[in-house]
Amino acid sequence: MAASPHTLSSRLLAGWVGGCVWYLERRTIQESPHKFLHLFRNVSKQWITFQHFSFLKRMYVTQLNRSHNQQVKPKPEPVASPFLEKTSSGQAKAEMYEMRPLSPPSLSLSRKPNEKELIELEPASVIEDSIDVLKETKEEKRWKEMKLQVCDLPGILARLSKIKLTALVVSTTAAGFALAPGPFDWSCFLLTSVGTGLASCAANSVNQFFEVPFDSNMNRTKNRPLVRGQISPLLAVSFATCCAVPGVAILTWGVNPLTGALGLFNIFLYTCCYTPLKRISIVNTWVGAVVGAIPPVMGWTAATGSLDAGAFLLGGILYSWQFPHFNALSWGLREDYSRGGYCMMSVTHPGLCRRVALRHCLALIVLSAAAPVLDITTWTFPFVALPINAYISYLGFRFYVDADRRSSRKLFFCSLWHLPLLLLLMLTCKRRRGDGDAAPPPS
Numbered sequence: 001m002a003a004s005p006h007t008l009s010s011r012l013l014a015g016w017v018g019g020c021v022w023y024l025e026r027r028t029i030q031e032s033p034h035k036f037l038h039l040f041r042n043v044s045k046q047w048i049t050f051q052h053f054s055f056l057k058r059m060y061v062t063q064l065n066r067s068h069n070q071q072v073k074p075k076p077e078p079v080a081s082p083f084l085e086k087t088s089s090g091q092a093k094a095e096m097y098e099m100r101p102l103s104p105p106s107l108s109l110s111r112k113p114n115e116k117e118l119i120e121l122e123p124a125s126v127i128e129d130s131i132d133v134l135k136e137t138k139e140e141k142r143w144k145e146m147k148l149q150v151c152d153l154p155g156i157l158a159r160l161s162k163i164k165l166t167a168l169v170v171s172t173t174a175a176g177f178a179l180a181p182g183p184f185d186w187s188c189f190l191l192t193s194v195g196t197g198l199a200s201c202a203a204n205s206v207n208q209f210f211e212v213p214f215d216s217n218m219n220r221t222k223n224r225p226l227v228r229g230q231i232s233p234l235l236a237v238s239f240a241t242c243c244a245v246p247g248v249a250i251l252t253w254g255v256n257p258l259t260g261a262l263g264l265f266n267i268f269l270y271t272c273c274y275t276p277l278k279r280i281s282i283v284n285t286w287v288g289a290v291v292g293a294i295p296p297v298m299g300w301t302a303a304t305g306s307l308d309a310g311a312f313l314l315g316g317i318l319y320s321w322q323f324p325h326f327n328a329l330s331w332g333l334r335e336d337y338s339r340g341g342y343c344m345m346s347v348t349h350p351g352l353c354r355r356v357a358l359r360h361c362l363a364l365i366v367l368s369a370a371a372p373v374l375d376i377t378t379w380t381f382p383f384v385a386l387p388i389n390a391y392i393s394y395l396g397f398r399f400y401v402d403a404d405r406r407s408s409r410k411l412f413f414c415s416l417w418h419l420p421l422l423l424l425l426m427l428t429c430k431r432r433r434g435d436g437d438a439a440p441p442p443s
Helices: 004-067 090-094 125-143 149-159 163-179 184-210 233-255 258-277 283-305 309-331 334-340 350-370 380-382 386-402 405-428
Strands: none
Touching: 125 149, 125 380, 149 184, 149 233, 163 184, 163 283, 163 309, 163 405, 184 258, 184 283, 233 258, 233 283, 258 283, 258 386, 283 309, 309 334, 309 350, 309 386, 309 405, 350 380, 350 386, 350 405, 380 386
């Protein structure tokens, strides 16, 4: 049966459509691998670019945080790398980073068609620079042993022995020796000064040896030799022993046994009583005041060989002077003492700290008036010493009322010149031998 024209045209149309479909499918299959690879290559390029942008951002944030964390203790500036350079706002639109490629010759990507920026990323250079920065950071944080130089040893030992405090102790001992009645013996005076200085160096060295873990937490003491590891604890203890033994021996056999016993007792009181009490009770302040009051008594006993009323008066003056001096100092260091774990009046009992400082400022006026009564000075001394005693008492009152750092600093700095001036006035007004032996007035 012959096919109709309509059926034949329908078959021809279906065959032509099928052929077109087959041709398009074959062409699509042949070209799809190339398009897929091209698309993957473009996506890979964009992914690499985004990866390096993220890397640069992380490195910038890390360096920024590190600079903020190191503001308190500045360190040497790290080696500048190309991706950390900062440009001005006017040049921000003309930035360029030139780096070597990994596999392709160049990887470039324009941010926007209308911008004139050209960014050429070089992953290998970025990675190498970041590794160098990390190595330098690790080198800075790595523990390094400090080598002791012989030329630095005198300065280190001077800081270990608190040379300024030792000089103050020796000066008060010399003042006690000079104020004692009797002829001035230069050889005995020199032996007393050397022995007292050695004993003070020994006590201060042992004090620093015991307080290394706590001094490291305080800004005031964190640079001490033992804290920084400039010398070993064995060397510090050996130095203290080499100072204590000859110091006590000089005071005992070169001066007199009473002075040697006072020196040995003062070393024990400072190292074994005052030092541990600093972390237990505020009584440490009164014990420390006794330690500071003994040196002028040692000077008096070195000249006279006995404990007289004058020796106790000089010790009382030093005892009272230390409270406004130390309480004003500790008031500005309350945070430091609290961080170090020390039990100080300024930290635990701030009101008592200010009251005690004021009381002993007023006590200096009374003790100065007692000096001529005990035939240590003439009656001129209480009057010439009244202005400086009244001034330090006024500052003590301001410290008691205001209770701020400004008033405490004024009181502290006043105490630094008050004591040497007071002792100098005592020496100037000292009662000479024969001054009190004048004939009584006729009846």
